[in-house]
Amino acid sequence: MKKRFFKALSKLNKKIFPSYSKKQLDLQKATTVQKAIIGWKLWVTKNSLD
8 A cells, every 4th residue: 555655656756846867967066955856756766666
């Protein structure tokens, strides 16, 4: 149940939030909001794979 929820959330994140890897964002120059989005996407992806 938990894994299914995170997989759905991951698909939603992919549609809503921008892909910073495609834009080649430098993490040293990322704003606080961009870092928060990256952290959120990382946390959701980690939980969808468990």
